[in-house]
Amino acid sequence: DGGITQSPKYLFRKEGQNVTLSCEQNLNHDAMYWYRQDPGQGLRLIYYSQIVNDFQKGDIAEGYSVSREKKESFPLTVTSAQKNPTAFYLCASNRGRGLENEQFFGPGTRLTVL
């Protein structure tokens, strides 16, 4: 089955710890994205990557870091510098540039800071 997987589904972090969220896709998509969603809020873009070994900051990149060493993988690290990391994190992918460029989402990771 083609799709996007995210792990873990739930993650608990103590204050001051860095944690890494996994995102893998087997859709052969060039572009991958990380969003954050807070309760009752829309999606906010954290980072995105349109090609391997390249990525750009989104609207709320502070306190986060990413890497894109493989086309299939786009892990997100939530660092201790992120002041309020408790949220629902969503990874998405699409083919990259173009008109009919539908973006698909993984199931999400719910991060809670204790």
Added chain:
Amino acid sequence: QKEVEQNSGPLSVPEGAIASLNCTYSDRVSQSFFWYRQYSGKSPELIMSIYSNGDKEDGRFTAQLNKASQYVSLLIRDSQPSDSATYLCAVNEVWTDKLIFGTGTRLQVFP
């Protein structure tokens, strides 16, 4: 800052009725428009995409696009309680290919 605006709702409709969800966007050059459905606690699921003016139908769903008015809508015919969810409108930002999302409209379909 490009914007996508939706009424947050909730929009309440009886079972079997037509639900009409609306979205306006600020970027005149946008070319691609998407509707996602998000159930509580789940990730967004793409249900419709539309790229040219007019209507596009898929089963009970119809997307309508009016680029001159910068307006896109989603009609759900014969609404079912299982359609109760938040519907997100998303618009492609031409120069970056990022999607700009609205905050969503919560739809409630009551029996």
